[in-house]
Amino acid sequence: MSAIVVHHLNNSRSQRVLWLLEELGLDYTVERYERDPETMRAPAALRQVHPLGKAPVVSDGGLVLAETGAIIEYLVEKYGEGLLAPAPGTPERLRYTYWLHYAEGSAMPPLLLKLIFSRMESGPVPFFVRPFAKAIARKVQATIVDPQLKLHLDYLEAEIAKAPWFAGDAFSAADIQMSFPLEGAAARGGLDASRPKLMDFLTRIHARPAYARALEKGGPYTLLR
Numbered sequence: 001m002s003a004i005v006v007h008h009l010n011n012s013r014s015q016r017v018l019w020l021l022e023e024l025g026l027d028y029t030v031e032r033y034e035r036d037p038e039t040m041r042a043p044a045a046l047r048q049v050h051p052l053g054k055a056p057v058v059s060d061g062g063l064v065l066a067e068t069g070a071i072i073e074y075l076v077e078k079y080g081e082g083l084l085a086p087a088p089g090t091p092e093r094l095r096y097t098y099w100l101h102y103a104e105g106s107a108m109p110p111l112l113l114k115l116i117f118s119r120m121e122s123g124p125v126p127f128f129v130r131p132f133a134k135a136i137a138r139k140v141q142a143t144i145v146d147p148q149l150k151l152h153l154d155y156l157e158a159e160i161a162k163a164p165w166f167a168g169d170a171f172s173a174a175d176i177q178m179s180f181p182l183e184g185a186a187a188r189g190g191l192d193a194s195r196p197k198l199m200d201f202l203t204r205i206h207a208r209p210a211y212a213r214a215l216e217k218g219g220p221y222t223l224l225r
Contacts, residue, residue, distance in 0.1 A: 004027070004059075005029045005030075005058065005059045006018060006028055006030050006058055007050075007055060007056065007058070007059070008030050008032055008033065008056065008218055009033045009034075009054075009055035009056070010032070010218070010221075011035065011220075011222050012042075012056070013068045013180050014055040014057075014218070015180070015215075015218050016072070016176050018217050018218045019179070019210060019211050020084070020173060020176050021214075022210035022217070023084060023176070023208075023210040024076075024080060030217055032219070033045060042054055042055060049064065052066065054066065058071050060074075067104075068103075068177065069103070069104060069177060072100065072177055073100065080173075084171070085172055085173060086167055086168065086172060091168075092168040092169075092172075095166065096166075096167040096172055096173070096174045099167065099177060100174055100177050103177045103178050103180065104177075106152065107178075107181035107182075107185075108180075108181050110148040110152060110189070111149070111181060111185060113144075114141065114146075114149060114188060114189055117137040117140050118137070118141070120134070120137040149185065149189050153185060153195055153198065156198055157195040160198060160201050166178055176205075179202075183223040185198075186199075186202060187223050
């Protein structure tokens with residue numbers, strides 16, 4: 001068994017870690033976890049690996065590490081041998097670091113709000129509060145969430161027009177990190193053909209052989225719909 005173990009939750013951020021490992025050509029083992037089909041929450045078994053019970057979590061020997069960005073930085077620094085990260089001290093390295101943090105710190109919050117309020121609008125609620133809940137959900141989406149998503153998508157479309165990849169001319173782990181919010185935006189956040197540069201980015205990453213191998217290891221991934 002490989003020393004690297006990915007505790008992988010279906011349809012989650014951990015798909016990026018599998019992809020990174022495939023790009024690096026590393027041996028690893030996948031421990032699978034399935035979401036509750038009703039609540040979509042991770043199973044309690046993940047708390048035995050990490051107290052927060054969320055994915056991804058990677059164990060490597062005696063180390064247990066959570067948070068996708070931290071995992072990516074750790075794996076690239078320890079095993080990358082210069083791959084998938086620009087040289088330190090370069091403008092490309094600064095952009096690389098920026099996108100590693102932007103993906104979760106800025107891009108994901110409005111997407112999560114979109115998911116929450118969309119479910120509030122369409123999901124089951126007690127009949128006596130249903131009209132109010134749906135009205136509130138529509139109002140919040142129209143006045144707060146959707147404008148924020150548009151702002152970020154316009155920004156990202158302009159940024160990816162500057163170079164083929166987020167950190168510059170070369171594909172890097174920053175592109176792997178950015179894949180999840182962009183796939184989420186394509187699934188439910190308004191990303192479509194009106195932003196051709198971002199759609200082209202998704203087409204190009206999905207065509208990478210390592211991406212396909214990661215899907216084989218990780219199983220069904222419905223964010224792609």
